[in-house]
Amino acid sequence: MLSKKASCDSHGQDSSYFLGWQEYEKNPYDPVQNPNGIIQMGLAENQLSFDLVESWLATNPDALELKRNGGSVFRELALFQDYHGFPAFKNELVEFMAEMRGNRVKFDPNNLVLTAGSTSANETLMFCLAEPGEAFLLPTPYYPGFDRDLKWRTGVEIVPIQCTSENGFKITAPALEEAYQRAQEFNLKVKGVLVTNPSNPLGTTMTTLELNHLIDFAVAKEIHIISDEIYSGTVFNSPSFVSIVEAVTERNLEDTELWNRVHIVYSLSKDLGLPGFRVGMIYSNNQTVVSAATKMSSFGLVSSQTQYMLSQMLKDKKFTANYLKENQKRLRKRRQMFVCGLKGAGIRCLKSNAGLFCWVDMRHLLKSNTFEAEKELWMKVVCEFGLNISPGSSCHCSEPGWFRMCFANMSEDTLDVAMQRVKALVEPTMVHQSVVSKSTWLQTKWVFQLASYDREPDR
Structure with a gap:
């Protein structure tokens, strides 16, 4: 006899996003041990700047060895610590968050709640802000894990805000209103909107216009805004990142009810x-939310050792400034390599300026404009060409043929192998299409709305 929660299938594990991971784990690529294995392009992980962190640790051994001025702090850290977190660590975190935003906004460490990653932070906010059966609106496409993180244990519903390629998947006022009305039709009380900024999976920062649409909507409907900003330090091209707190502050809304309904999720x-x-962490100006979330954090604490080591690292402002600058430089270079490789195979991406992935347009490779055709292509890519990528349907995209592909979790050599496999995938299609007349070719979907794509310089 098990609980309904344990025996039901609402976890979302049957999503193609997770199924692709399962295939990868059965046959992971290794350049020497398994060169024909599956390359992991479904993991949004940043491995481009490990050397910077490792170099800092090598020159600051006390942090890793749990010492202070040469003396051990092991016993101090090994004993029980309450769930409020180390004040020194929280102070460094809010300064780091401000640094990434050009110090245009300041954060109060008393409004910060530590959690075991952003997954825990998002779920905790759902518990704090909504009852089971109430809803949050999310713009599509969105991170597939949200179906698990936000819904599985909390019982909160997700209603999509339908965004399309016609305007580069940007949030519009009509789309917000349509999602709200759809929730009303299903008798769902809307408690808020959750956005990722920069976007996962789009790799784009929200524009000032989008942020203002969001703010106006939240004011009019008297609902919450959760801004998941875990990719804020990955912005490598203009326009720059604007936090929801900065947008609200610029409109002088600090003394309004909205100020207490704006919440940030962040992680390292x-x-x-x-x-x-x-x-991970929650930042909120709502003291009731901070108090409740702090109590809930006891179910997923950040270890004392981790807090101590990272507080020492973040205290080194010279290191953090250099890290952010160099990491963004490396991400920009890697993304350009990736986009140029795709372009060589006749594939384009949505123009992006942040993140560890690209939103890739493979609509011209579909046999038909259907999600069944997208699934068929996805299975072919994973099983025949050994690339685990995430199909747009797993991100609730309303248009078949878009895929998220990650580029920062592998070496340049592995990326080269991945691009060779992409070209091998496309070549048979391109041969078939070469017999199509030029007039028909110019009408195909992959050249439609070219303005929303990257136009990388020829090299």
Whole structure:
């Protein structure tokens, strides 16, 4: 006899996003041991700047060896610590968050709640802000894991805000209103909107216009805004990143009700490339939310050792400034390599300026404009060509043929192999299409709305 929660299939594990991972784990690529294995392009992980962190640790051994001024702090850290977190660590975190935003906004460490990663942070906010059966609106496409993180244990529903390629998947006021009305039709009380900024899977930062649409909507409907900003330090091209707190502050809304309904989720998993350290956080000006979330954090604490080591690292402002600058430089270079490789295979991407992935347009490779055809192509890519990528349907995209492909979790050599496999995938299609007349070719979907794509310089 098991609980309904344990025996039901609402976890979302049957999503193609997770199924692709399962295939990869059965046959992972290794350049020497398994050169024909599956290359992992479904993992949004930053491995480009490990050397910077490792270099800092090598020159600051006290942090890793749990010492202070040469003396051991092991016993101090090994004993029980309450769930409020180390004040020194929280102070460094809010300064790091401000640094990434050009110090245009400041954060109060008393409004910060530590969690075991952003997954825990997002779920905790769902518990704090909504009852089972109430809803949050999310713009599509969105991170597939949200179907698990937000819904599985909380019972909260997700209603999609349908965004399309016609405007580069940007959020519009009509789309927000349509999603709200759809929720009303299903008798779902809307408690808020959750966005990822920069976007996962689009790799784009929200524009000022989008942020203002979001703010106006939240004010009019008297609902919450959750801004998941875990990729804020990965912005490598203009336009620059604007946090929801900055957008609200610029409109002088600090003394309004909205100020207490704006919440930020952040972590060190993406920007510092430390997902295994499980450092996430909630930032909120709502003291009731902070108090409740702090109590809930006892179910997923950040270890004392981790807090101590990272507080020493983040205290080194010279290191953090250099890391952010160099990491963004490396991401920009890697993305350009990736996009140029795809372009060589006749594939284009949505123009992006952040993140560890690209939103890739493979609509011209579909046999038909259907999600069945997308699934067929996805299975072919994974099983025949050994690339685990995430299909748009797993991200609830309304248009078949889009895929998320990650580029920062592998070496340049592995990326070269991946691009060779992409070209091998496309070549038979291109041969077939070469017999199509020029007039018909110019009408195919992959050249439609070219303005929303990257136009990389020829090299």
